[in-house]
Each structure stands twice: as structure tokens, then as C-alpha cells.
Amino acid sequence: MKFKIISKREKYSLTFLGKLLILTIVIILIYIGIRNIYPFLSTTNTVNTDVLVVEGWLPDFALKQAVEEYNSGNYKTLIVTGMPIIKGSFLTKFKTYAEVSALTMKKFGVDAKEIIKTPTPLSVFRDRTYASAIEVKNYITETNSPITSFNIFSMACHARRSRMLFEEAFPDYFNIGIIASKDITYNSEQWWTSSKGVRTLISEVVSYFYAWLFFNPADDLIGENDPDKIYKIKIQRHRDVKDIEYTDIENTPLTDELLTDFIGLKYFPIDINYEVNCTFVRDTTAIPFKMKTSTDRRPDYIKYGELKFHINNTQQKLSVYQNLKLINRAGYEDYLFIPFKDETSVNETYGGGRFLDFKIPKSDTIKLDFNLAYNPLCCYNHKYSCPIPPDENVLKVTIEAGEKNYH
Numbered sequence: 215m216k217f218k219i220i221s222k223r224e225k226y227s228l229t230f231l232g233k234l235l236i237l238t239i240v241i242i243l244i245y246i247g248i249r250n251i252y253p254f255l256s257t258t259n260t261v262n263t264d265v266l267v268v269e270g271w272l273p274d275f276a277l278k279q280a281v282e283e284y285n286s287g288n289y290k291t292l293i294v295t296g297m298p299i300i301k302g303s304f305l306t307k308f309k310t311y312a313e314v315s316a317l318t319m320k321k322f323g324v325d326a327k328e329i330i331k332t333p334t335p336l337s338v339f340r341d342r343t344y345a346s347a348i349e350v351k352n353y354i355t356e357t358n359s360p361i362t363s364f365n366i367f368s369m370a371c372h373a374r375r376s377r378m379l380f381e382e383a384f385p386d387y388f389n390i391g392i393i394a395s396k397d398i399t400y401n402s403e404q405w406w407t408s409s410k411g412v413r414t415l416i417s418e419v420v421s422y423f424y425a426w427l428f429f430n431p432a433d434d435l436i437g438e439n440d441p442d443k444i445y446k447i448k449i450q451r452h453r454d455v456k457d458i459e460y461t462d463i464e465n466t467p468l469t470d471e472l473l474t475d476f477i478g479l480k481y482f483p484i485d486i487n488y489e490v491n492c493t494f495v496r497d498t499t500a501i502p503f504k505m506k507t508s509t510d511r512r513p514d515y516i517k518y519g520e521l522k523f524h525i526n527n528t529q530q531k532l533s534v535y536q537n538l539k540l541i542n543r544a545g546y547e548d549y550l551f552i553p554f555k556d557e558t559s560v561n562e563t564y565g566g567g568r569f570l571d572f573k574i575p576k577s578d579t580i581k582l583d584f585n586l587a588y589n590p591l592c593c594y595n596h597k598y599s600c601p602i603p604p605d606e607n608v609l610k611v612t613i614e615a616g617e618k619n620y621h
Contacts (some may be wrong), residue, residue, distance in 0.1 A: 261391035270296025587616025
């Protein structure tokens with residue numbers, strides 16, 4: 215047996231022609247990729263639906279395209295998402311892109327009553343598209359909406375990733391379409407000819423494949439069974455709808471001066487502790503009286519009953535009234551009204567007091583939510599005549615919930 219230190223083996227290598235062939239194939243594949251990656255990412259594949267979801271971070275030219283899509287389709291509802299504004303937030307009162315984009319699209323002609331804002335909480339700064347999808351789902355869940363399909367309007371080559379993340383957030387029975395806007399800031403057919411195009415495509419390619427291969431949503435974004443979160447969503451939706459209604463030029467209670475700079479009403483932070491359990495006591499001995507208002511008008515009311523509850527560990531009581539004229543109007547037969555003042559009146563809240571509404575209770579216990587306390591219309595325009603809370607409804611306690619003084 216011989217010991218060998220070295221050995222000789224036959225070696226194969228590419229010829230010049232072989233190398234040229236492989237190089238040609240690589241170049242062709244790169245060329246095909248360059249020509250097709252943009253159409254792949256910037257996909258449009260719609261479904262039959264009357265709901266359009268618009269990503270609120272889109273630039274104005276894309277929002278205008280979204281409005282054109284909304285007006286040309288059979289849409290009835292426009293849902294606007296939006297993350298917190300992290301640049302210029304100290305120079306504007308807007309907090310999220312949902313607010314900015316909703317008002318922008320109203321400016322472009324969309325009926326304010328058809329616009330729904332689903333802003334992402336100010337504490338969220340990661341997984342932005344997925345977080346926006348969760349907020350849309352929360353809205354649909356919280357309102358018991360019949361929505362089971364919608365089209366997403368996204369920005370050009372961001373579109374495919376948006377649809378993928380929305381599908382990740384929603385149950386399988388939802389039918390989700392996608393519409394890609396046209397990006398006018400560079401030539402999309404030759405995106406490689408501009409630095410903006412190259413940077414955008416590289417970023418979107420990396421982001422898409424990362425989301426496809428490695429995305430794992432943060433647990434704090436899901437919150438499907440968090441009652442506190444659902445409660446806050448409900449109150450915030452109520453506030454958002456009111457803000458949009460107040461921007462309607464034909465129906466707003468705001469004066470022309472206030473409407474010019476209006477971007478939203480002012481509120482205390484939502485606090486679940488101000489949703490209180492009350493004992494309701496019906497008053498069958500009360501007689502009609504004329505309630506004082508901010509003008510000479512004296513509408514007829516009757517004291518319907520009393521609510522007893524605790525705020526800050528102290529016993530409180532509010533009288534509940536019924537407007538004797540309003541009960542004859544369809545839909546208001548069981549409407550009750552609570553005008554009140556508290557220790558915040560004049561300073562943090564409107565000096566003329568605030569109001570709460572609810573329906574005639576079916577039992578002797580109800581929930582009263584001061585997060586829904588609102589200002590009378592005369593807070594915004596003196597042409598209105600507003601009831602003044604009777605002395606028995608002046609609380610000696612601080613209610614830091616609901617609407618603040620606008621001025």
C-alpha cells in the first residue's frame with residue numbers, strides 16, 4: 215500500500231462561450247426583474263364592494279386620485295386610516311394623518327357623512343400598515359357593521375404589501391381588494407432612471423419580502439378581547455364623526471370665523487372611570503315648567519326622574535328632564551335630557567354648562583357616561599338658544615371628562 219500526499223484530478227471549467235451564455239442569462243433575468251418588479255408591487259385587483267379604505271399617509275395628489283375612484287365607483291362609505299404625525303406635530307393641532315386626509319378629501323368633495331376616520335393610537339409607531347388594518351377591523355367589530363368587503367387605496371408600489379397585511383389582520387371571510395395610485399413624483403415605467411424611483415423600489419422590495427417572510431405582529435396591536443380598548447374606540451369614533459359633521463359648511467353650528475380654522479373639538483382624555491353606574495328614580499309628581507335658556511325662549515319641560523351615583527367617592531344626584539314638545543317628534547318619544555354644571559365650568563368647560571342625552575331606562579339601574587358630555591350649540595354660535603342647567607343640577611365635584619370649552 216502506497217501513501218500519497220497529493221493527487222491529480224480532472225477539472226472542468228467554463229469556456230468563454232459558456233461564461234458569456236451565463237452572463238447573458240443573468241442580464242436577461244435582471245432586466246425582466248427590473249421591468250416587472252414595479253407592476254408586481256403596484257398591483258390593482260378590485261372586489262365588488264361599496265366601501266373604500268384609503269391609507270391616510272398618502273400625499274394630496276394620491277388622495278385626489280382616491281376621491282376620483284370613490285366618485286366613479288358605487289361606494290357609499292370612505293374609511294380613512296392614519297398614523298400619528300411625528301413631524302410638525304408641534305406646529306399643528308392635527309395629531310394623525312387620518313384627521314388631515316379626512317378633511318382633505320372632504321375639501322375634494324366627499325360628503326362628510328360618508329367619511330369614517332380610523333386613526334391609529336398615538337402610542338403606535340411600528341408595524342404601521344398592520345396597525346392601521348387593526349383599527350379598521352376594530353371599527354367594524356365595535357359598530358357591528360355589516361361590512362365584509364372593501365377595496366384599499368394605497369400608494370403605487372406599496373399596494374401589494376398593504377393588501378397582504380390587511381389580509382393578515384382580517385378573518386378569511388373578508389373579501390379585500392387593492393387599488394394602486396399613480397406616483398407622479400417619478401416615471402414608474404422607468405423607475406431606475408431617477409434616484410427617487412430607485413430608493414422607493416429598493417425600500418418597497420425589502421419591506422415586502424420582509425413582511426412576507428418574517429412579519430410577526432406585536433401583541434399590543436391586536437387587542438381583540440380588550441374591553442377597555444374597544445370602549446375607547448367607541449368614544450373616539452363618536453368624537454370623530456362629530457368633528458367631520460362640524461366641518462359641513464351647510465349644516466355646521468360654527469360661525470364663519472370659527473369654521474375657518476376648525477380642525478376638531480376639544481376633549482378631556484377618555485377615562486372609563488367616568489362611565490358610572492346610576493340608580494334611576496322615576497318622578498311621578500313633577501309638574502311641567504318653563505326652562506330658562508340663553509335667550510328669551512322658555513321651552514316646556516317636565517322633571518322625569520333622578521339619577522344617583524358616585525363620583526370620586528362622593529354621592530351625586532342629577533335631575534333628568536323631558537322636553538314636552540320634542541316627545542311628539544318621531545324618534546324622540548323616549549328621549550331624556552340632562553343639563554348640568556360642575557367645578558370645571560367656566561374654566562376648562564363651557565360656563566353655560568354641558569349636556570348628556572339618554573333614553574327612558576327599562577330598569578332602575580343605568581350607566582351614565584360623562585365622556586359623552588357635550589357643549590350646547592350656543593358655545594359656538596350665539597344665534598342658538600340653549601337651556602341653562604337648573605340649580606339642582608349644579609354639581610360640587612370636578613368632572614374631567616367629555617367636551618372642553620372650545621375658546
